[in-house]
Amino acid sequence: MMRGRVAFSGAIHEAYPHERGVRLADGRICGEGEVVWLAPIEPGTIFALGLNYAEHAKELQFTSQDEPLVFLKGPGTVIGHRGATRRPSGVSFMHYECELAVVIGRAARHVRREDAMQYVAGFTIANDYAIRDYLENYYRPNLRVKNRDGATVLGPWFVDAADIADVSNLQLRTYVNGTLRQQGNTRDMVTDIPALIEYLSGFMSLAPGDVILTGTPDGVINVEAGDEVVCEIDGLGRLVNTLASDAQFNRN
Template sequence: MRQARVVYEGRTLTATPCATGVRLADGTELREEQVTWLPPGEFGTIFALGLNYADHVRELKFQKAPEEPLVFLKGPNALTGHRRVTHRPPDATFMHYECELAVVIGKTCKNVPRESAYDVIRGYTVANDYAIRDYLENFYRPNLRVKNRDACTPIGPWLIDKADVPDPMNLRLRTWVNDKLTQDGNTRDMVLDIAGLIEYLSGFMTLNPGDVILTGTPEGVADCKSGDRVVTEIEGVGSLINFIE
């Protein structure tokens, strides 16, 4: 099942996909542009992974991936929905997208062994975790201005039940900027896989329903300019559109 959260005629509603765009619970069918898209869930703690794809590690000229996961937290203010706008700071010289598989937790859990990790997942969605590299102190201590600006992380459009994604560790990830393909990777290239991330995080803190793990991005990041249309797509999960201003 795929579902989204949208605003239509002043009301926040649940929507599902249809041939024209979205179908509301009362059966009304609308084009994507006729609704305002919200993040597809009411999310809690947002975990973000850095340097979690081997090819991206090489792209950034690191000798090897971190020995422990490079994890930092994001505030809810950072999230925005499908077809929404993200602002490029006027002083930025390098702002890049990051196409990421987002894992949504479905159960309160702690100390989850990797063999049980998929039991605590609710589903998956697409995230585009923009980074403003000008503000980066180093990859192990990203400044708040790099990753926590308002609306710097589009997410959606759909939250997909885990049962509908049989192999999340073999999904193609792609990004287009103004219809030019700029990023093309696969989740199988994660340094620490989904089960390992859940085992690691739940080993020292409780995970709760609605918590989100952004699992990192492959190589191919490129600078985005005001006026760009950026599409981040994950095979079987969805295609997320964002506009830069």
């Protein structure tokens, strides 16, 4: 089942896909543009993977690591479908990252790889923006690259794990202003989902609502204020986001 979270008429509602937009839990039908989209789940700890697709690592002229490259993201980074992400003035290279987001469903500690998928509640789409100008070290992304307010877009839908037949074979696509710019497949992850859960739970506890952003394929390009970026993943829907300038955010 696909379900999301939206704000409408002064309240937060669970929402479901409908041919005319979205159906609220109380039965009302709204156009997609009539609601404010929130992240489809309230995320706990957000784990992000770097260089988890070999071709993307090659694209950035770095080799993959022996262990997963994992860093944490704060809650202020997250916005929902159709939200706007600030592109600071004066930066030369800011790019999207279409990623499969894995949502943990129950407490996990010392989980074996073969049992790992039992701890997954479901999946959503993430677009995790990065500003390469601020990168000090590709293996230790600093805060200004990956922890900017509103730079991690989640949604529009949360999809139960049981509804995805083969999460290891999902196609990812990113369009910028309607042009296909990025595509890949989850089968090309360097470290797959069971291995990531085994790795993380081996030294820390995972909790319901924790989110693992599993990395992005190659094909990233610079985006500018005014651009519309659409990320698609098979079975999970279509996540839309726009870039906005400093002036639109009333910032210098």
